[in-house]
Amino acid sequence: MEQKNILSEINYHSFRVVYLFLILISIIGLSQIVSAENPDDYIITDSTIPGDYIDSSGSDNLRDYADLPVWIKISMVSGAIISVFCALKYIPVILAGQSQANKKGNRDKIYECICANPGLISVEISELTKINTGTARYHLYLLEKNHEIVSVKTGHKIFYFQNRSLFTKEQIAGIILCRNETTKEILDVIRKKPGASNKLISDIVGIDKSTVHWHIKRLLRAGMVKIKRRGNSVKYFFVEVLS
Known part of the structure; x- marks a missing residue:
């Protein structure tokens, strides 16, 4: 699973490199077209060597961009436009890839x-x-x-x-119950004072006995507390379920 994510990330970055390369080529192509319109940039002079001959009748002949055949002009311009269009076309793909990377990062976090x-x-x-x-x-x-x-x-x-x-039902219940500060405080009293009575818990926590009883019922259902009865007295003991 991890290998698939790594390969996807490598492919995504490789695609970005190719995409930037296409943009660079397109810019260079357009700059060459613009610069070709200025004939002063390209000057061919006669040779100073006696007897040397330059054939200026064929392909070596100096020509301005304006003198080129129409089909060559169209090819150059259309090629540059197509290159730019293809580059722009993949901008959403690049942005979508970045968005997916951000989403995965948030999910992992x-x-x-x-x-x-x-x-x-x-x-x-x-x-x-x-x-x-x-x-x-x-x-x-x-x-x-x-x-x-x-x-x-x-x-x-x-x-x-x-x-x-990774968790038993009792452990999950215990974690949730301990999110309540009063329940957590009562559980701490029972853990520190094994055999604590309802009255003792009420006095330490500072709440009435009925409220203590309500919280202890929840702890009993979660299996975090057990009862021992002796005659009319009820004692509460802590049960470790969160380890």
Whole structure:
């Protein structure tokens, strides 16, 4: 796959060299036509060597551009025009090739950003890569279509990850849950204080018990927390799933 991209890039740059060469030839041809109109630039003098002979009756005879046959004039002008036309014709191809290179560069940048920061949303990816949000979403669509990334929708947000095979469902859920600061703070308390109760978590985080219970339910579903009951008491323990 990488080899194909390298070869495509080489062909593209080779084409640009040929294209610039055609433009140069066209400019030289046109300059020769213009300069040929001035006969003073080309002067043939008689030889100063005694007995030397110059045949000026045939092709060596001095002729102005205006004296050339019509068919030669037409050939020179039409050849130059065709060369310029062919060169101009491929300008869109050159620009399109450059555009494709830029698009691939943006797509690679977005993919690398997701690999380094799993669980980002499109706005965050746009901010980190300095790519317009609309453009970023377009490339995210193509990356997911090509199975290079996977998206997970939670509520009104869509989180992006490198291909799903790299993460279990529990790991993906854990990454998404930890994007919520309160959930992350509760999880940190449980990790640092194994067997923490609802009341202890409520006191440390500074929120009411019902809110703590709501966040813990989400952590339980994601398999990041487990419960141990002793009579009427409930203790919470951290489960490592993000390693």
